[in-house]
Amino acid sequence: MDLFRLLGGGARFDKKRFKDDIKIIDPSAVDVDEQQVTQQEEDNNVDQQKALLNEIDFFKTTHTIVGGKKKASDSKKNKSKKEQAANGDNHEQLDEEDEEVEEIFQNQEEVQEFRKQNRIRIYGDDVPNPIRKFVNLSTPYYNIRPYIRRNLKENGFDEPTPIQMQSIPIIMKDRDLMACAPTGSGKTLAYLLPIIHDLNGPEKVGYRALVVAPTRELAQQIFREIKRISAGKKFKICMLTKATAATQAQDPKLRQKFDILISTPLRLVHAIQNEEMELDRVQHLVLDEADKLLELGFLEQMDEIFAACTNPNIQKSLFSATIPSGVETLAKTVMKDPIRIVIGAKNAATETIKQELLFVGSEDGKLVAIRQLVQKGLKPPVLIFVQSIERAKELFHELIYDGINVEVIHSERTKAQRDNIIDQFRAGRIWVLISTELMARGLDFKGVNLVINYDFPQTVQSYIHRIGRTGRAGRTGEAVTYFTKEDGPYLKSIVNVMRESGCEVPEWMLTMKKPSQNMRNQLRKSPIERKRINTISSYDKRKIAHKRDIIETSKRRKMEKQTVAKKSDEQSSA
Numbered sequence: 001m002d003l004f005r006l007l008g009g010g011a012r013f014d015k016k017r018f019k020d021d022i023k024i025i026d027p028s029a030v031d032v033d034e035q036q037v038t039q040q041e042e043d044n045n046v047d048q049q050k051a052l053l054n055e056i057d058f059f060k061t062t063h064t065i066v067g068g069k070k071k072a073s074d075s076k077k078n079k080s081k082k083e084q085a086a087n088g089d090n091h092e093q094l095d096e097e098d099e100e101v102e103e104i105f106q107n108q109e110e111v112q113e114f115r116k117q118n119r120i121r122i123y124g125d126d127v128p129n130p131i132r133k134f135v136n137l138s139t140p141y142y143n144i145r146p147y148i149r150r151n152l153k154e155n156g157f158d159e160p161t162p163i164q165m166q167s168i169p170i171i172m173k174d175r176d177l178m179a180c181a182p183t184g185s186g187k188t189l190a191y192l193l194p195i196i197h198d199l200n201g202p203e204k205v206g207y208r209a210l211v212v213a214p215t216r217e218l219a220q221q222i223f224r225e226i227k228r229i230s231a232g233k234k235f236k237i238c239m240l241t242k243a244t245a246a247t248q249a250q251d252p253k254l255r256q257k258f259d260i261l262i263s264t265p266l267r268l269v270h271a272i273q274n275e276e277m278e279l280d281r282v283q284h285l286v287l288d289e290a291d292k293l294l295e296l297g298f299l300e301q302m303d304e305i306f307a308a309c310t311n312p313n314i315q316k317s318l319f320s321a322t323i324p325s326g327v328e329t330l331a332k333t334v335m336k337d338p339i340r341i342v343i344g345a346k347n348a349a350t351e352t353i354k355q356e357l358l359f360v361g362s363e364d365g366k367l368v369a370i371r372q373l374v375q376k377g378l379k380p381p382v383l384i385f386v387q388s389i390e391r392a393k394e395l396f397h398e399l400i401y402d403g404i405n406v407e408v409i410h411s412e413r414t415k416a417q418r419d420n421i422i423d424q425f426r427a428g429r430i431w432v433l434i435s436t437e438l439m440a441r442g443l444d445f446k447g448v449n450l451v452i453n454y455d456f457p458q459t460v461q462s463y464i465h466r467i468g469r470t471g472r473a474g475r476t477g478e479a480v481t482y483f484t485k486e487d488g489p490y491l492k493s494i495v496n497v498m499r500e501s502g503c504e505v506p507e508w509m510l511t512m513k514k515p516s517q518n519m520r521n522q523l524r525k526s527p528i529e530r531k532r533i534n535t536i537s538s539y540d541k542r543k544i545a546h547k548r549d550i551i552e553t554s555k556r557r558k559m560e561k562q563t564v565a566k567k568s569d570e571q572s573s574a
């Protein structure tokens with residue numbers, strides 16, 4: 001398929017009324033919350049389930065329950081009979097089971113009310129009902145493995161977030177999905193849980209799930225999340241790097257041993273082109289930060305990845321906090337009868353973030369504003385975004401001379417440096433981190449208190465993702481965006497996001513004109529030219545550094561003297 005051809009079209013989605021969905025079984029029937037599930041118990045449990053539900057096909061029943069229309073997705077997987085039995089696939093028995101238990105929802109009105117309460121909007125045909133709680137997944141209807149529930153509990157995932165409530169049942173039914181939910185709202189688990197469930201266990205037949213992410217840092221984070229949620233099952237998970245790619249290139253048999261692959265597009269395309277990677281058995285393909293991956297720059301690579309995933313029954317999921325309509329159009333062309341979910345307002349920022357726009361006059365005013373913040377007392381960790389590597393370095397040199405515990409991260413730093421900086425920032429040893437767009441998407445730093453957009457973001461999407469590094473998983477956070485006269489024409493786009501996400505905006509800002517599409521495209525392509533961040537001459541910088549060195553040396557000497565004095569006191573008193 002040629003995705004380029006499709007750029008620029010307008011989105012149109014089928015908004016047919018929701019049909020009656022299948023009945024869902026009462027969670028209280030099997031409440032593993034109350035159970036201490038050991039590995040042995042788990043195996044027994046699975047065996048019992050197998051015996052009880054022998055040959056039940058839960059998800060294939062939809063065509064009988066939902067209203068006669070058998071969907072292609074219902075018979076998707078190339079599962080062997082043995083696998084189907086293990087998963088408890090059999091129609092008739094489900095109907096019996098179904099009648100014996102209470103439903104989670106009594107009727108479709110209740111389902112719609114529940115979605116409304118949780119701000120879940122859905123578009124598409126035959127959309128599965130959401131789950132209310134994780135425990136619902138333990139019923140025979142979903143038949144989720146106890147070890148997954150145990151892992152949820154151990155990681156403190158007590159209740160599902162709205163995106164998880166709705167996307168888990170959708171992916172479990174093998175439906176293609178396009179999901180737009182706020183930053184920090186648990187999208188990773190929303191796709192990983194049903195995939196891990198479906199893969200069931202290690203199989204040594206080659207990659208069966210593929211997650212693509214735009215940056216190496218995000219891919220690594222996803223790798224860790226998979227490990228957490230699949231703990232206890234010995235899935236072979238590969239994070240594609242230069243090293244892992246080289247090992248697998250030498251040994252095709254080794255590739256067969258893996259179940260799940262996480263990669264950035266470029267690395268994967270390289271392996272595909274060198275015939276070092278087979279993706280023909282991939283059953284689940286996820287694009288995390290999908291809108292980024294379907295932008296020019298990544299699009300050509302994604303095209304190759306789609307082409308390499310040849311399994312006709314593949315289930316595809318696209319996740320992001322921002323999905324512009326052009327991307328929806330594109331995405332529709334690579335998906336089969338997709339369901340679309342939007343949580344909250346579309347393309348809005350997370351509501352737990354207090355957002356502020358601050359006029360700083362000029363470029364120099366930005367440094368003044370930062371220094372004032374420091375004087376008032378910064379509450380670390382703080383993340384500062386700038387628009388280029390050059391500016392990241394310049395700002396770093398300014399702040400380091402202020403004696404701030406600051407680091408800088410961008411793509412010119414080595415991988416080892418980047419990994420180290422992220423670890424240190426996570427551990428709270430770096431207080432202020434200056435970054436380019438590299439860190440804007442997906443990275444989960446739970447404790448970030450403040451995001452400063454030192455340079456005005458080039459797109460609304462960038463704004464939403466950047467500030468989304470704070471206020472995650474229900475926490476509160478603050479974001480301040482500096483703007484100068486040059487940024488003025490673009491302000492209204494951000495004002496709209498602020499208003500959509502419930503932030504107070506000064507009256508005069510609301511009356512501003514929105515930038516034209518042309519202007520926005522221009523800014524997307526190239527950032528505003530700005531004066532260098534440089535208030536201190538190199539002579540002064542050297543002087544400050546020299547002074548600091550003298551103070552440090554004198555402090556060290558004083559400490560050494562005190563230690564020697566203490567020792568001799570101790571010796572004489574002994």
Ligand SMILES: Nc1ncnc2c1ncn2[C@@H]1O[C@H](COP(=O)(O)OP(=O)(O)OP(=O)(O)O)[C@@H](O)[C@H]1O
Pocket residue numbers: 156157158159160161164181182183184185186187188189320321441442443444446468472473
């Ligand atoms: N059900 C849950 N209960 C509690 N915490 C959760 C739950 N699901 C996910 N989390 C936590 O919420 C945080 C944010 O999750 P995640 O990184 O998946 O967000 P996201 O929606 O992908 O954000 P972004 O759009 O920025 O990538 C993580 O620390 C994750 O462990």
